[in-house]
Amino acid sequence: MATVYFYEKPGCINNTRQKKLLAAAGHQVVALNLLTEPWQEDRLRAFFGELAVRDWFNVSAPPLKYGEIDPDKLSEQQALALMLHNPLLIRRPLMQVGDSLMAGFDQQAVDTWIGLKESEAQQDIESCPRSSASASCGHD
Template sequence: MAHVIFYEKPGCAGNARQKALLVASGHEVEARNLLTEPWSMSSLRPYFGAKPVPEWFNASSPRIKSGEIDPDKVTPQQALVMMIVDPVLIRRPLMRIGDHCEAGFDSTAVDAWIGLKRTDETVSDVCVRSIANDTV
């Protein structure tokens, strides 16, 4: 069993499914509000590891979907500043167990990291509302 610090957007159906899967898998989830956390560049950066900058972003964010921000043209420093100012841009959830941090919910990667109960339902970091309505 792992103690997962789970930064979510409150009310997000996808985050609710992710947390439920973690709990069903025997993990303890400490949910925190991604949008109100006082992020700094040094506190946010570890969640992205070696991922390319475009993978740091929430593809369902209105600013990404509208084309206002092109994640392919943003430096790591610019991305962090944008995300601190507008946390909706952050790919979610952010998860931390001990010193290990991750952004997004790739169930295969999470299973390899801490173990997940098998389920017939696909649980990922793709916004459920985005799939249903093509909105955030």
């Protein structure tokens, strides 16, 4: 199985669930703090691959939820500058296995990428389950 470098926001409920799924599939998970990682523009950009700029963002981040930032109106450089300034904007998790990188946790994509155990039902473990702006999952 794979060693997955897993950049998360510590305390995020979904990141915890995602790490459990990876471990249950036999992967070794190395959890790293997305918020304190010394990101460089080129390195961060590599995680997003062919994703549209809007898909680089954590939709639960308050500036997106409240319409302060419209990812559809940003260039790649503008988006990266905002994320480097405020890592809470980055879609989580960022994962690395060898030289292969991924942003977000689409279960089907992760299963295709490195394999996951069958689960009874695919569930949304990427969107923040909390509804309040002060929740620890995607905010502050």
